[in-house]
Amino acid sequence: YVGDGGTTGGDDQGNAEISEQELREIHLPPFREAIERGAGSVMISYSSWNDVKLHANRYLVTDVLKDELGFGGIVVSDYDAIDKIDGREDFTPEEVRASVNAGLDMIMMSDRHEKFLDYLRAEVESGRVPMTRIDDANRRILTKKFELGLFERPFAQRDLLPEVGGEQHRALAREAVRESQVLLKNDGVLPLAKDGKIFVAGKNADDIGNQSGGWTISWQGGSGDVTEGTTILEGIRRSAPGAQVDYSRNGEGVDDSYQAAVAVVGETPYAEYEGDRPDGLGLDDEDLATIAKLRESGVPVVVLTVSGRPLDVAGELDGWNALLASWLPGSEGQGVADVLFGDHNPTGKLPMSWMRSFDQQPINEGDGQDALFPLGFGLRYPS
Template identity: 45%
Template structure:
């Protein structure tokens, strides 16, 4: 063999050996590189705390600050989410995909949220978003969703099992639309019905609020914290901490001047203790002040009472989020030092215990200030890490790292027949029979099913928007056919069937000759601020005119009130044989008819005291209620059945002076 051939063979052998070695080494190198890039926080077999610690340890200051800021959809793009490393986005009331109410469908919501989520996932660490919505009586931002009775109606049911089911059903529709964080339930104490958010509370009885709130949370998140990671569960929010409903004269975003901090805690902290025990993962701060100090600046209540682990403290391990622009209302800190300007307000809020800042429009400025405050040490690294640790903990617990996008399998749950049936049941159980006079020898409500000629009147009888109230598609809600549903009139026609006559006149004309007149009246839609002391809680001129028209006919009248709170009916109710409080029932108005004309009986009990006058409310005093007994027309827990006649009612007291 020539030297040239030997050299060639040797070279070939060396090449083969080299290739073999390369083929053997490359997989091992790739595996090693993959091993280095795969972090503990991505490993689902690791504990939540191990994952949190690993991720937190890899984060830059910019990434941490991004997690602490929540922007509103109208002022942030998916590109912004990636650029600024944001941790959360919200849609406030009326914040629709493409800014069009016609685009407020489940499909377009899911596509929109997934776009934001894709942006978050494309960042260096791929930390997914929490996307928040006010799902206060169903996924109430979306046309076609199931709208349940507002909480005041659920409080009337006394049925915690039902409320837990509603929490679970709401979570399904929240998740089916791409969102994963519901700003619900309201853990409030509406002591004065002049407050425009009364209907968002379950009751003015703190024990009942605690029971109902805990049930809703368990339904929405699951009975155990491990359940929260399921695809059909949503992060819940106990709001608004603390003192909601105790403000002077029922003022929204008002001050509590008649109670000390400790007295407010004594009254309201047990409700939040129940929520924390039920596993709620986020708490939203109240706009309320106590003795002039805004809750967003109250370190004693946010950090100590809520998050502390000492005697009487709640040991809350989730995170605290500010309310919509609530930080900007801060004027002093917990020691009474004056606070002015956005930078100082942010410093005060975060150091008081706010972990995530809901800054809808000015989120960029918020990031700038947070970075500067961290650089100067005015907000410590320890405090930033605590806030981010809490936020990451909830994200890992919720399963959003594993399932960040909309689950197509949940589409079938949205506005499903099962959810509508549940809502209809809730409506029926929420009705409270307040007056049931004898007509021709028996209580009138016991005889409705046997009547053949039924007259229906009132603006609220055939209007879905009035049944829904506020926080329905838009922030304040609106009358009209805003979403698919069944009106009370449609429900009556359905339940009584074809063999009977149902005549409707909105203004109440033409009632003569009928067996009974069902007059459905009540409030226009409203939400916070706009609903405060609306019309002095009186019936509107339109409703009074309708009642007068029906009264002139001489036909026995049953009034159905569609309202978010007690209305002042002292001067009118003697004209009515029957009176039913239907609250704000939602989309399933047939649930009202199921009780009026069907086989269901009234089971609801008042969740709130009903005053004779709006002026009946007194300032709240320590250890005392703000309504004297003689000023209560219908007390907490009152409610009749069809066969129970109206009992002897209290004599009408003198009207107190305007307070």
């Protein structure tokens, strides 16, 4: 909260140099909707709005979030974020005062908790942080603990641990995957036949780490077998046991005997900061070379983008027979195959405008820019 998606240049922890009207029209509505649906906590962004750090912005935290939107839950800081208010290492009494008086109820810290408490006590005793602010924070935290039943049931229900990652959970995850697939182009090659001869290629076809993205097991995620599950290639083979499915990461071995070639390309794992790509969001050289090899065979080419955001593909799109935005399907790659073979008609719709070129960023509905695919776009198969 709020506006970290509108920072200049898309910089993580950057500065949203936008008007209040744009902030309210573009960035505030999701928070209003979440609050109306009962969200219990809101985390403040590392970023700034017109050079003022959000963690010190009383107007946006207290006046807008708490008072105007009526948020009655807990406002929590991001990880060690109060350290960053003045742009220097470590935190100061002034940063403690600024963040708490801005309206933060809970401060997330990696260490130095005693130091923070000493500073806060001194600020309260001096009157620079009023007790009414402390009472408000405690009231909000205690209320949520009561609502969650933590005083009656303070410990985790460990008898449910064996069910985590079980068949019921994976079935639900697979359903979420297939319902999130967005079909952006299709000249008739999809859905694929289950008794055909299919070639699969691409660095994201058989890599569960890549299809899971960041914040999976580790902060930035990682390629390879980072967790249990089904890759997209494995899902294709399971969904079409009667088909001949051949695979090569770089497309080596493809020829015109195949009914279709599926290129699973896109991004490798990242989380915030490491995911900044200020120089562009196009496919990398490996992806482009793989797709080019498939096209040279003369068979129809279906491109699946595995990514956490829209990619800059307008320059290549004309040469593809179909494009499916698969986002980050996580552990259940068979949900992607459910759509490829028509077991599930694609129902996903774009939750944002898809850029025609990187130069259009940021692009939003109603800003007058000509998107490659508009907000809400998503094709279905003919009945």
